[in-house]
Amino acid sequence: MDSLSQIVLGGAVAAAIAPAQHRRAALLAGAALGTLPDLDVLPVKLLLDDPIAQMTWHRGPSHSLLVLPWLAWMIWGLCKWRGGRVAEAPARWWWAILLALITHPLLDAFTVYGTQLLWPLATPPVMWSSVFIIDPLYTVWLLIACMIAWFWPNRARAQYALIAGLVLSSAYLGWSLFAKQMIEQRAAAGLAAIGHADAPRVSVPMPFNTLLWRVVAMTPGGYLEGEYSLLADRGAMQFRAYPSDVAALSEVQQLPAVARFGWFNHGFQRARQMDGQLLLTDLRMGSEPDYFFNFAVAQQDASGQWQPLQPSEQIRLPQARSRMLQLERFWQRIWQASPN
Template sequence: MDSITHLFYGGAIAAAIAPKGHRRAALLAGAALNTLPDLDVIPLALFGDPVAQMTCHRGLTHSWLVLPFVAWAIWALFKRRGGRVAAEPVRWWWAIFACLMAHPFIDSFTVYGTQLFWPLPMRPIMWSSLFIIDPLFTLPWLAACVVAWFARERLAAKALAVGVALGFAYLGWSLLAKTLVEREASRALLAMGLPDAPRFSVPTPLNTLLWRVVAMTPDGYVEGFRSIVADSAPMRFHAYRSDVAALDEARGVPAVARLLWFNHHFAKAEVRDGVLSLSDLRMGNEPDYFFRFDVAQRTGAGWQALRPRQESPPRDFATAWDATWQRIWREPASPPRTAVDDPGALPASRATE
């Protein structure tokens, strides 16, 4: 999630657990503790390798196998120094532990991917039911922290309880919405002859009402959108090509292998002027993706690794949000045109349904 959400999310959790007289200190401590795992971006910035920066973020500092030891070290340090932690060591242990563990937990609900069990050789976890910035998820945590800071004890305790409950209720709603969308997507993909295609679903920016679904095909992928509040017709998909032959040939390039591991093979491959470019299909939508890397150069002997270069992501967020807002409330009147001329991109089906 975004840094602002982590501040209030952590503050509310810590204040809900800490002793009554330590409420304000817990709000500040929780905000700091829940921000701590994301400080891995500082050393990663020194790598100079955008692929390493992307795929190592949410690794060691987000691991449930590492963070309990970090929590113990912080707790032991402050307990030894005396003060609030020494006065109420049990409550503060659970506050510190919960804040640190809660950070990667909520990050796992985004599509980016979180290595919850680093260093085990597991792909990043991406439950993808929340967009990385969602104001309606942030709001209850923020409100709880504001009330808890200014209100008297009884009202502060109630505000924290309600804020935490509403925050996790919204998380539950996001999972329900995802289930509804995936049910419709499964029906449409079955009709298209793609019942077992690898796929993912993810909410569009700043909401959980409009969802995007991508399924991989032998020649590329299909992309569709579903509004929970507006759509009633069967879900429709738009087909796109990916240079799967070039991608298969370049799998031995370290940056290619690393990206495919990280993005669960949800990647678009393009060759331009002999350079292989990979786009992460999970973040953005056709044709604009936030993570696009030049990773290999075609040579006579095949593909040679390049020092990875990240292309600039799209910047017109206002236009994108306006289109998203309109699509949330309005179902398209007619199916979109296919993005490929050859219907063979979809086995036993047309490009759109």
């Protein structure tokens, strides 16, 4: 999720657990701890020069539920040794520190990017993909709660506000999972109607909401994309077919960068040739024809064979629509049924 959501989540969690007289300090500490896992972008950028490696190592060790408890223990132990608030209420501060840290990757797992919750185990990244990376209806309750707790830290209303903020934001995540199940049912009906009932698929909410969704399903020759508004559409989801160069992809799938990219995106990718290069696109993030992550992974030599690009190159493709026009279309689409 976005930084603001992680800051207010960490702050609310820590402040709800810490003693009332420590509430402002807990808000600040929780905000810092809620941000800490995403600082992995700094060593990733410094130590890795391949953009696919950079993408796939983000949300890795620093987001692991097998790593963060040890980090929490070290932070807690150091703070307790130094004395002060943590030494005054060590049990409460232990839980405040631990939960402020581990709620970060758990929240990230609700997005589609992919979070390696069990690193160093070689399991694919977790992507429950029920909320967009920025969703105001998740964040606003925590932001209000943190503001109340900051301005009235020692009053009962602060604790009530923090609990209410955590309950309401968690309830929104619960709603997002329920909405996703409804979308999955509509997608299953639509895919069955066109003979692709068993196609691997992923459903993703469109930006800033959980009412308009997008589904990508992989086929032997490419992929299908469908949109569905829970407010405007009725019946099964409609899909459009798009090609992918599956033959070229099969020729390079053993290359380390290609294999890692496919592992990270769960196979939801498009391959196409452009200017003698093979481009791979992550189909989970963006919508047709505009996608956020495009990488050149191989170059065709004089004999027509694919040679790996080391490192791979991230390609910035021209956008068919500006971001503002895309957002305007998404907003209108929430309220208007698909013309198909």
